[in-house]
Amino acid sequence: MVEEEAKSFPMELNEKGGVENNGFVQNEAFDDKETDTSSQEEMPKTCIFDVDPAAAEELALKPYAGMPKEVLLKFSSQARYRVTREILFWLIIAAAVMLVCATIAIIALSPKCLDWWQASPIYQIYPRSFKDSNMDGNGDLKGIQEKLDHITYLNVKTIWITSFFKSPLKDLGYGAEDFYDIDPMFGSMSDFENLLAAIHDRGLKVIMDLIPNHTSDKHRWFQLSRNRTGKYTDYYIWQDCTQAAGSVAPPNNWVSVFGNSSWQFDDVRKQCYFHQFGKEQPDLNFRNLAVQQEIHDIIKFWLGKGIDGFSFSAVRFLLEATHLRDEPLVNKSQNPVIVTAYSQLYHDYTTTQTGMHDIIRSFRQTMNQFSSEPGRYRFMGSDGDENEDIEGTMMYYGTTFIQEADFPFNFNLINMKNLSGNSIFEAVNLWMKNMPAGKWPNWAVGSPNAARISSRIGKEYVNVMNMLLLTLPGTPVTYYGEEIGMENIASESVSEEHINSDPVVVTFPEKSPMQWDGKVNAGFTEGNSSWLPVNADYQSVNVEVQMTWSNSTLNLYRELTSLRNNELPIHRGWMCYVWNDSNVFVYVRELDGLDRAFMMVLNFGQESTIDLKALVPNLPSEAVVRLSTNFSNAGKAVNTKLIKTEMGEGLVLEYRTANPVHAMETFQGNCFVAEKACYSSAFNLLYVNC
Numbered sequence: 001m002v003e004e005e006a007k008s009f010p011m012e013l014n015e016k017g018g019v020e021n022n023g024f025v026q027n028e029a030f031d032d033k034e035t036d037t038s039s040q041e042e043m044p045k046t047c048i049f050d051v052d053p054a055a056a057e058e059l060a061l062k063p064y065a066g067m068p069k070e071v072l073l074k075f076s077s078q079a080r081y082r083v084t085r086e087i088l089f090w091l092i093i094a095a096a097v098m099l100v101c102a103t104i105a106i107i108a109l110s111p112k113c114l115d116w117w118q119a120s121p122i123y124q125i126y127p128r129s130f131k132d133s134n135m136d137g138n139g140d141l142k143g144i145q146e147k148l149d150h151i152t153y154l155n156v157k158t159i160w161i162t163s164f165f166k167s168p169l170k171d172l173g174y175g176a177e178d179f180y181d182i183d184p185m186f187g188s189m190s191d192f193e194n195l196l197a198a199i200h201d202r203g204l205k206v207i208m209d210l211i212p213n214h215t216s217d218k219h220r221w222f223q224l225s226r227n228r229t230g231k232y233t234d235y236y237i238w239q240d241c242t243q244a245a246g247s248v249a250p251p252n253n254w255v256s257v258f259g260n261s262s263w264q265f266d267d268v269r270k271q272c273y274f275h276q277f278g279k280e281q282p283d284l285n286f287r288n289l290a291v292q293q294e295i296h297d298i299i300k301f302w303l304g305k306g307i308d309g310f311s312f313s314a315v316r317f318l319l320e321a322t323h324l325r326d327e328p329l330v331n332k333s334q335n336p337v338i339v340t341a342y343s344q345l346y347h348d349y350t351t352t353q354t355g356m357h358d359i360i361r362s363f364r365q366t367m368n369q370f371s372s373e374p375g376r377y378r379f380m381g382s383d384g385d386e387n388e389d390i391e392g393t394m395m396y397y398g399t400t401f402i403q404e405a406d407f408p409f410n411f412n413l414i415n416m417k418n419l420s421g422n423s424i425f426e427a428v429n430l431w432m433k434n435m436p437a438g439k440w441p442n443w444a445v446g447s448p449n450a451a452r453i454s455s456r457i458g459k460e461y462v463n464v465m466n467m468l469l470l471t472l473p474g475t476p477v478t479y480y481g482e483e484i485g486m487e488n489i490a491s492e493s494v495s496e497e498h499i500n501s502d503p504v505v506v507t508f509p510e511k512s513p514m515q516w517d518g519k520v521n522a523g524f525t526e527g528n529s530s531w532l533p534v535n536a537d538y539q540s541v542n543v544e545v546q547m548t549w550s551n552s553t554l555n556l557y558r559e560l561t562s563l564r565n566n567e568l569p570i571h572r573g574w575m576c577y578v579w580n581d582s583n584v585f586v587y588v589r590e591l592d593g594l595d596r597a598f599m600m601v602l603n604f605g606q607e608s609t610i611d612l613k614a615l616v617p618n619l620p621s622e623a624v625v626r627l628s629t630n631f632s633n634a635g636k637a638v639n640t641k642l643i644k645t646e647m648g649e650g651l652v653l654e655y656r657t658a659n660p661v662h663a664m665e666t667f668q669g670n671c672f673v674a675e676k677a678c679y680s681s682a683f684n685l686l687y688v689n690c
Contacts, residue, residue: 109687111677114572116205117309117379117406118440118675120157121476121561126448127164127186128531129513130480135527139513141187145195147516148202150543154483155561159199160311162448163209164192168216168280174209174313175216175281179298196306207309207379208302212295212363213317214281221294222282226269231290236282237320241265241272248272253326254350257342262350276317276350286318286359296366303370309379311409312363315396316385319356321349352385352392360396361404368403384408390434397439407442409477413468414450419457421604425580428472432575432672440674445469446479452510455488460648463556463629464602467650470560471589471600473575473674478557481514484546485553488512489535517544551631559627563652568679568686569598574662576671579615583608584645586615590660592690593679597660598626599653603645613641618659627652 131143384393
């Protein structure tokens with residue numbers, strides 16, 4: 001009996017009619033009002049159950065929120081919980097591995113993102129002519145800051161400011177007196193720092209000019225060199241020259257870019273110094289390593305200030321042959337004594353000498369020290385060799401293994417001797433077919449050293465040239481004022497009153513003040529006069545009035561920059577030549593995987609009609625005019641068998657196709673792509689291998 005009681009024990013459950021024990025008050029404590037009087041007289045019914053102790057413990061222990069560790073451990077080892085836990089664990093591991101693999105695959109397959117100097121047009125500013133803030137008639141840095149909203153209005157994100165170093169302003173400031181200071185005409189270093197901060201606050205970038213080849217003869221280095229002071233003695237190129245009967249016999253026949261001998265006798269040192277440009281701009285001796293280090297220090301100084309890049313100019317003149325031989329005559333029959341013009345000699349010993357590219361690459365290496373921070377790549381541009389030597393110009397890109405300039409600036413479209421569809425094609429093709437694989441092209445149609453589009457080729461071609469500039473592959477460079485179609489000022493309007501007795505300015509009528517509005521001095525200055533006269537057409541050709549005209553040059557420019565920024569085929573796609581003749585140049589922009597393409601039909605001659613369907617058999621019979629130099633045509637559907645263009649008219653045609661031109665065997669030799677990318681419509685992303 002004792003054994004049986006050990007195995008089981010009675011459990012009694014009191015049942016009271018309809019009364020529930022709440023667990024906090026004993027049965028005896030219930031108020032009489034809560035129970036029936038008759039029930040109190042009844043004896044409680046007793047139910048007896050035999051319960052196994054182990055089962056009782058199991059009934060008592062069930063998972064509940066907030067259970068202690070000891071209770072939790074009793075359940076964690078049970079199969080139903082352990083298996084579930086292991087399944088979830090391995091699912092999480094598998095998902096993490098898949099996520100990592102997908103990330104690696106996306107990174108591996110994704111094309112290189114276009115850098116800031118590739119993604120946006122570059123807007124070139126000649127600071128003396130952009131905006132005057134202090135009424136002295138000269139543009140300045142504060143004036144540029146006042147007009148930054150104009151840059152963003154153009155959908156442009158990169159500004160290129162030409163030289164503003166302290167300078168005597170001979171050759172318009174390209175010979176620096178102090179590379180570490182701002183010329184007072186343009187403001188102060190504080191003004192520059194404020195401008196730089198304002199530029200970056202707007203998400204813009206800025207590059208600046210640096211001409212390392214020479215300095216001003218007022219530079220401290222030159223003053224020390226002419227007096228043979230310490231290390232500065234050989235900072236410039238000095239040679240003995242004979243002086244007799246009041247004339248100087250130079251060491252050789254070398255001629256400066258501006259004409260006449262490139263040697264100038266110095267009364268202090270009693271020797272001749274070498275100058276590739278004006279006599280007030282002596283050439284530095286880049287065979288002296290101390291001179292090279294000085295330029296590296298200058299680069300570091302301005303990069304440390306926060307600028308985003310440099311344009312290095314006149315770099316082909318950095319070195320000269322040490323043997324000082326006479327340069328060969330272009331015309332062998334010409335009397336050597338009367339050679340005075342730069343074009344009369346082959347400049348075999350004064351340009352592009354061995355070792356020059358090594359110096360430029362060293363500039364790149366210094367700039368790379370400031371490019372390690374994400375998003376802060378420092379751009380490097382350079383000028384190239386003369387237009388005739390395209391292979392020499394391409395060397396400025398560097399090699400596959402050694403980086404040099406991001407690109408040498410391309411002035412082919414400026415240097416054309418005549419305008420036609422054929423000449424435009426030749427200028428574009430010359431660059432594209434010679435550019436090294438994987439490099440990035442660039443284009444300019446205006447420059448501080450060339451006549452404006454309106455004056456060079458005619459007003460009627462301004463819009464179509466801008467359309468060409470902004471739809472070609474690569475980085476477009478716009479010279480200030482070309483977005484509104486400014487013209488050169490007439491040479492006879494340049495007087496001593498305006499040029500402050502600086503005779504060089506007369507030869508640069510393309511530097512007239514920016515035309516902001518129809519007020520006096522075109523809104524350039526509130527002073528009485530400007531350093532150069534404003535063009536007489538400023539009341540109709542200005543920013544303010546063109547903002548209100550739907551069919552203006554300014555609004556077309558904005559539409560084109562927007563198209564370039566937002567449409568992948570134009571931003572980074574293929575370019576294929578379709579047709580060119582004396583009147584028109586036709587090319588297409590496409591992207592692999594995207595069924596939408598754009599065809600540009602640009603007229604650089606007379607009225608023309610062309611059958612595009614015959615040229616590209618798979619072309620749809622109808623296309624839509626996405627943009628036109630005549631805004632009223634935008635949105636219209638046109639028959640591709642009959643495309644008519646007037647003189648100076650440009651069309652951007654949009655159409656859909658499953659047969660891109662670059663995939664057609666007929667056009668294989670006519671297609672180029674710089675940063676290849678393919679589009680996946682399924683995932684809405686770009687990838688490389690297609």
